[in-house]
Amino acid sequence: MATPTAADELSPVRERIVRAAVKLFAAKGFDGTTVQEIVTAAEVTKGALYHYYTAKEDLLYEIYRSLISIQMADLDRIIAEHADPADTVRAILVNLVETTAARVDETAVFVREMQKLDAECMTAFRAERRRYHETFRSVVEQAQATGRFSPTVSAETVVLIALGVVNQLPTWYRPDGPKSPDRLGNEIADFVLAGLGVGPSA
Amino acid sequence: MATPTAADELSPVRERIVRAAVKLFAAKGFDGTTVQEIVTAAEVTKGALYHYYTAKEDLLYEIYRSLISIQMADLDRIIAEHADPADTVRAILVNLVETTAARVDETAVFVREMQKLDAECMTAFRAERRRYHETFRSVVEQAQATGRFSPTVSAETVVLIALGVVNQLPTWYRPDGPKSPDRLGNEIADFVLAGLGVGPSA
DNA sequence: CTGGCCATACCGACTGGTCGGTATCGGGTA
DNA sequence: TACCCGATACCGACCAGTCGGTATGGCCAG
Numbered sequence: 001m002a003t004p005t006a007a008d009e010l011s012p013v014r015e016r017i018v019r020a021a022v023k024l025f026a027a028k029g030f031d032g033t034t035v036q037e038i039v040t041a042a043e044v045t046k047g048a049l050y051h052y053y054t055a056k057e058d059l060l061y062e063i064y065r066s067l068i069s070i071q072m073a074d075l076d077r078i079i080a081e082h083a084d085p086a087d088t089v090r091a092i093l094v095n096l097v098e099t100t101a102a103r104v105d106e107t108a109v110f111v112r113e114m115q116k117l118d119a120e121c122m123t124a125f126r127a128e129r130r131r132y133h134e135t136f137r138s139v140v141e142q143a144q145a146t147g148r149f150s151p152t153v154s155a156e157t158v159v160l161i162a163l164g165v166v167n168q169l170p171t172w173y174r175p176d177g178p179k180s181p182d183r184l185g186n187e188i189a190d191f192v193l194a195g196l197g198v199g200p201s202a
Numbered sequence: 203m204a205t206p207t208a209a210d211e212l213s214p215v216r217e218r219i220v221r222a223a224v225k226l227f228a229a230k231g232f233d234g235t236t237v238q239e240i241v242t243a244a245e246v247t248k249g250a251l252y253h254y255y256t257a258k259e260d261l262l263y264e265i266y267r268s269l270i271s272i273q274m275a276d277l278d279r280i281i282a283e284h285a286d287p288a289d290t291v292r293a294i295l296v297n298l299v300e301t302t303a304a305r306v307d308e309t310a311v312f313v314r315e316m317q318k319l320d321a322e323c324m325t326a327f328r329a330e331r332r333r334y335h336e337t338f339r340s341v342v343e344q345a346q347a348t349g350r351f352s353p354t355v356s357a358e359t360v361v362l363i364a365l366g367v368v369n370q371l372p373t374w375y376r377p378d379g380p381k382s383p384d385r386l387g388n389e390i391a392d393f394v395l396a397g398l399g400v401g402p403s404a
Numbered sequence: 405c406t407g408g409c410c411a412t413a414c415c416g417a418c419t420g421g422t423c424g425g426t427a428t429c430g431g432g433t434a
Numbered sequence: 435t436a437c438c439c440g441a442t443a444c445c446g447a448c449c450a451g452t453c454g455g456t457a458t459g460g461c462c463a464g
Contacts, residue, residue: 013413029318031233035450047415050451112314116231153393157386160374161393164367171369172362184359191355191363195397215439237424248425250440258424406464415456419449426445434436 014052016042021059026105026170030060030113060113061121067106068128070099075132085143086198090189092136096166097185101173108170133159140196150197162192216254218244223261228307228372232262232315262315263323269308270330272301277334287345288400292391294338298368299387303375310372335361342398352399364394 020042024033035056039046053059074095082088100107117125140155165188179187193199222243226235237258241251255261276297284290302309319327342357367390381389395401 027317029231029233029315031231032318034448036448045415046451047453048413051412051414054451056450113231115229116234150396153396154389157389157393160370161363161367161390164370165363166366167373168362168366168369187355187359188363191359191397194352194355194399195393197396236422238422247441249442252425253438253440256425408463409461411458411460413456413458415454417453419452422449423447424445425447426443428441428443430439430441432437432439 013042013044013048017044017049017052018059018062022063022105022109025060025063025109025113030056030109030116057116057118060109060117063106063109064114064117064121064125067103067110068125071096072128072132074099075135079135079139085139085148086193088139089143089193089196090186092139093162093166093189093192094182094185096162097169097188098181100166100169101175101181101184104170104173104175107167111167111170133163136162143196148198152197153195158192158196162188215244215246215250219246219251219254220261220264224265224307224311227262227265227311227315232258232311232318259318259320262311262319265308265311266316266319266323266327269305269312270327273298274330274334276301277337281337281341287341287350288395290341291345291395291398292388294341295364295368295391295394296384296387298364299371299390300383302368302371303377303383303386306372306375306377309369313369313372335365338364345398350400354399355397360394360398363397364390 017038021033021038024037024041027033035046035049038059039049042049053062075092078091078095079088082091114125115122137155137159140149140158143149144151144155173181173184219240223235223240226239226243229235237248237251240261241248244251255264277294280293280297281290284293316327317324339357339361342351342360345351346353346357375383375386
């Protein structure tokens with residue numbers, strides 16, 4: 001266990017390759033990026049890349065897996081930590097904005113190129129996404145049922161709106177912009193909670 | 203002027219080509235679609251395509267131009283037609299959802315492949331988008347300044363959220379789903395207006 | 405200690421096939 | 435005939451992936 005190859009740790013070479021791939025895929029798209037460009041940017045050779053990965057598509061898979069596993073773990077943790085639904089929703093949104101802002105390239109690739117995965121990966125990822133979506137929605141639904149949130153708008157629409165902003169975030173978010181991810185997340189949460197009939201902060 | 207080549211009218215062949223291109227680009231991406239696939243789907247030949255277009259990229263340009271020009275015209279018309287800001291915001295959102303639902307493929311391509319346009323087209327399109335964004339935002343800002351909308355959330359955030367949902371719409375919207383575009387648009391408008399402190403309908 | 409052996413990590417020229425785009429010609433219409 | 439629309443054959447560039455080979459380092463027998 002001296003070598004950090006366990007679990008999620010990537011060997012330095014693998015990590016350099018994936019990092020380069022993410023940046024290039026985000027900038028030029030999956031099909032628009034050549035394997036040669038990736039290996040040049042990663043300062044490795046084609047042989048090295050194909051030593052670690054069996055196909056270009058594996059890189060996509062690696063990117064998605066790391067992104068989704070983080071988000072799902074965060075969601076479960078947040079729901080376990082908070083009792084009040086307004087707190088929960090706020091925490092979910094702030095966390096989502098923060099992790100997305102920290103991984104803009106990954107998210108951009110995810111949003112734009114998801115459908116390029118082969119059928120079985122697609123199904124798996126759709127299932128994960130669905131679980132995220134439905135977990136989020138049930139938080140809203142339960143709070144509506146117990147009268148904490150206004151029931152006028154459908155929970156489905158709320159979730160669609162909330163996830164919509166986050167997925168579009170890579171298009172407009174700039175790390176050097178005036179608003180920190182934390183503030184951005186809270187502003188979005190303010191708005192969403194206002195739409196659910198909850199006043200700003202408790 | 204007997205031939206309908208004027209203004210936005212496309213000759214039958216051109217139209218078939220663009221239609222096929224939109225569908226394929228939406229399904230497989232710009233780089234993932236070959237010119238041969240386009241001409242096969244359009245039931246024309248490569249010669250015909252390159253007779254009307256000088257490059258594959260021209261097809262992207264054509265798609266964007268038609269989408270954006272419609273949206274900009276709608277926006278200007280809607281703002282001219284409505285005096286009350288709540289009505290204006292609702293009308294903008296309903297219209298946006300309806301036109302987007304009617305052109306899911308175009309929007310999907312637009313959102314995903316915009317950056318593949320060359321530098322000058324990009325600049326032009328960014329300017330148009332910016333104008334849309336800022337026009338929308340100023341409607342919200344003015345209503346906040348005159349006390350019609352709650353000033354607690356920044357107008358910028360509201361616009362980002364509203365346009366976020368619409369751009370993501372191609373990912374989840376299904377024409378055969380339970381909700382009509384009109385109803386969807388109104389639900390989104392309900393939520394956005396609630397977030398701005400305006401009760402449902404006037 | 406040392407020398408032979410093997411596994412893992414990595415190299416980069418090469419290939420089979422594909423793709424965007426072009427050159428050229430036929431055939432219908434005026 | 436003249437001209438435009440479209441068909442077909444073709445080209446040069448490029449790309450994902452391969453494959454024969456090298457380098458490094460650990461390990462075990464002598």
